[in-house]
Structure formats: structure tokens, C-alpha cells
Amino acid sequence: MTEARASYGVDAPLVLIGLSVGGVVELGLAAACFAAGWTILAVILLIGGLMLVAGAAFFAHTTLRGKFLVWDAELDWLGLTGDEHVLDLGCGRGLVLLKAAKRVPAGKATGADLWTGDQSGNNREAALANARAEGVADRVELVTADMRDLPFEDATFDLVVSSLAVHNIPDDAGRAAAVREAFRVLRPGGRLRLADFRHAPQYAAVLRGCGAVDVEVRDLGWRFWYGGPHARTAMVSASRP
Known part of the structure; x- marks a missing residue:
């Protein structure tokens, strides 16, 4: 029999989904703009897409691991x-x-x-x-x-x-x-x-x-x-x- 494991969910899952999807869409549009020769627009979309993807990565780390580590340290420090x-x-x-x-x-x-x-x-x-x-x-x-x-x-x-x-x-x-x-x-x-x-x-x-x-x-x-x-x-x- 498999032991039950604790599950703590995801904070604001719609925000995480929005960051992830938005980043992928902007990167896709940037690629299309580069292919069409619209370099300035492509660069703007590329930067925006990378920022959204990075935001999603930070968000996912915080909700799935980072906050766990921070609270462990805080509670340990309390002695x-x-x-x-x-x-x-x-x-x-x-x-x-x-x-x-x-x-x-x-x-x-x-x-x-x-x-x-x-x-x-x-x-x-x-x-x-x-x-x-x-x-x-x-x-x-x-x-x-x-x-x-x-x-x-x-x-x-x-x-x-x-x-x-x-x-x-x-x-x-x-x-x-x-x-x-x-x-x-x-x-x-x-x-x-x-x-x-x-x-x-x-x-x-x-x-x-x-x-x-x-x-x-x-x-x-x-x-x-x-x-x-x-x-x-x-x-x-x-x-x-």
C-alpha cells in the first residue's frame, strides 16, 4: 500500500498559467516577426517574452520549493x-x-x-x-x-x-x-x-x-x-x- 504524501497546491495558479502562456505566446510572435523582417518589434516581443518566462520560473520556484525553504529556516531560527x-x-x-x-x-x-x-x-x-x-x-x-x-x-x-x-x-x-x-x-x-x-x-x-x-x-x-x-x-x- 502506497503511503499518502502531503500536497500543498499552487499559489494563485491562474497567475502562474498566465505568465507561462503569455511568455510562450510572445516568444512565438517574436520568432514570427524575426522571420518577417520586423526586427524592432521582434526584439520588443523577445524581451517581453523572456521576462514573462523568467517571471513564471520565479513564481513556480517560490510556490513549489522556495517558500518551503524560507519557512524551514525561519522556524529553525526561532529555536x-x-x-x-x-x-x-x-x-x-x-x-x-x-x-x-x-x-x-x-x-x-x-x-x-x-x-x-x-x-x-x-x-x-x-x-x-x-x-x-x-x-x-x-x-x-x-x-x-x-x-x-x-x-x-x-x-x-x-x-x-x-x-x-x-x-x-x-x-x-x-x-x-x-x-x-x-x-x-x-x-x-x-x-x-x-x-x-x-x-x-x-x-x-x-x-x-x-x-x-x-x-x-x-x-x-x-x-x-x-x-x-x-x-x-x-x-x-x-x-x-
């Missing part, structure tokens, strides 16, 4: 002792949630999501199946919840994480509410790690307004580019005093 209670906001199919769960064998990892958004196959059943495949289902809990109004008591978690989720809230007030909620449920001494490719400085400002300490915004490098440096991901880190 968890193994008995923490971790919350993942917008956990999706469980990539970060389950990486955290593996590092807290005597703790608990809770994932909160509305099970919508732009990740392929984003649903509670997929996250549960991945938890079983990763061997951590015994310490994972999934909760259907809006991150703007979390159903948890104050100071419940030692670590709150989130990856590419808060930006899906369409308004500034809603995103600020989500960040405040993430801080509210942190225990004294608890830490927060929030990765996103939009609004990171605003998240940091909200955290400072909440009284967070050690607030920092760090670029996560090319492994977390969604198509190129124009869509780079930042990590917002903070602690609760």
Missing part, C-alpha cells in the same frame, strides 16, 4: 523548545502549520482559515489529509475562523505565524484588525512571524501601536519572489513584552 502552542493564520493546506507542528511534539499547532482564497485546492479536508500524511495529526487543530475576529482568549499562543494570507483582506481597516488580533492572542514573551508581499510596513506600524517590541520588516530574498523583485515577500517579526 522552539517543543512544547509551544502555535497559531497559523490563513493556514490553507497547512504548509507552515505542519512545519511548526513537527517542531512542537509536546505542544499544539492550531490553523485558522475561512478556506477560501487563491491557493489551489484550499479546503479543510486537504489540510487534515496533509496533517495525517506528515504524521502530526495528533497535535493539529483546525478552526474555521475570520482572522479579524479570532475565537481565542487573550494570551493563548506562544507563536503566531501567517504566510501570504493577511493581504487577502481587501481593506486597510480589516488588515489592521487581523494584525491586532494576532497580537492579542500572543502570550507575554510570545513571538509573531507574518510573511506577505504587500502591506508589510503597515502591519509593522499596527504592531508598534499595539505595544509590540522588536518589530522588524525583513526582505526574504529571491526564493520568495512571486514572479520577480516587484513581488518580493517580506517577513514582519515582533514580540509581546
Whole structure:
């Protein structure tokens, strides 16, 4: 009997398809223009096509491998002792949630999501199946919840994480509410790690307004580019005093 393997889907698959198809089409048109002797147009199309193909390559690397490596390094750097209670906001199919769960064998990892958004196959059943495949289902809990109004008591978690989720809230007030909620449920001494490719400085400002300490915004490098440096991901880190 073949063991089930975890599957974490693709972020914004339509964007990846669009970059790939657009690149191939432009390269094909460039070849046709070169053949017709339309050199200037051909060069323009060639450059555009190569940029789209490169964007698709960066996007595919990020969603299929790069973000895995970045989060592994981030969680390792935190030096968890193994008995923490971790919350993942917008956990999706469980990539970060389950990486955290593996590092807290005597703790608990809770994932909160509305099970919508732009990740392929984003649903509670997929996250549960991945938890079983990763061997951590015994310490994972999934909760259907809006991150703007979390159903948890104050100071419940030692670590709150989130990856590419808060930006899906369409308004500034809603995103600020989500960040405040993430801080509210942190225990004294608890830490927060929030990765996103939009609004990171605003998240940091909200955290400072909440009284967070050690607030920092760090670029996560090319492994977390969604198509190129124009869509780079930042990590917002903070602690609760």
C-alpha cells in the first residue's frame, strides 16, 4: 500500500498559467516577426517574452520549493523548545502549520482559515489529509475562523505565524484588525512571524501601536519572489513584552 504524501497546491495558479502562456505566446510572435523582417518589434516581443518566462520560473520556484525553504529556516531560527502552542493564520493546506507542528511534539499547532482564497485546492479536508500524511495529526487543530475576529482568549499562543494570507483582506481597516488580533492572542514573551508581499510596513506600524517590541520588516530574498523583485515577500517579526 502506497503511503499518502502531503500536497500543498499552487499559489494563485491562474497567475502562474498566465505568465507561462503569455511568455510562450510572445516568444512565438517574436520568432514570427524575426522571420518577417520586423526586427524592432521582434526584439520588443523577445524581451517581453523572456521576462514573462523568467517571471513564471520565479513564481513556480517560490510556490513549489522556495517558500518551503524560507519557512524551514525561519522556524529553525526561532529555536522552539517543543512544547509551544502555535497559531497559523490563513493556514490553507497547512504548509507552515505542519512545519511548526513537527517542531512542537509536546505542544499544539492550531490553523485558522475561512478556506477560501487563491491557493489551489484550499479546503479543510486537504489540510487534515496533509496533517495525517506528515504524521502530526495528533497535535493539529483546525478552526474555521475570520482572522479579524479570532475565537481565542487573550494570551493563548506562544507563536503566531501567517504566510501570504493577511493581504487577502481587501481593506486597510480589516488588515489592521487581523494584525491586532494576532497580537492579542500572543502570550507575554510570545513571538509573531507574518510573511506577505504587500502591506508589510503597515502591519509593522499596527504592531508598534499595539505595544509590540522588536518589530522588524525583513526582505526574504529571491526564493520568495512571486514572479520577480516587484513581488518580493517580506517577513514582519515582533514580540509581546
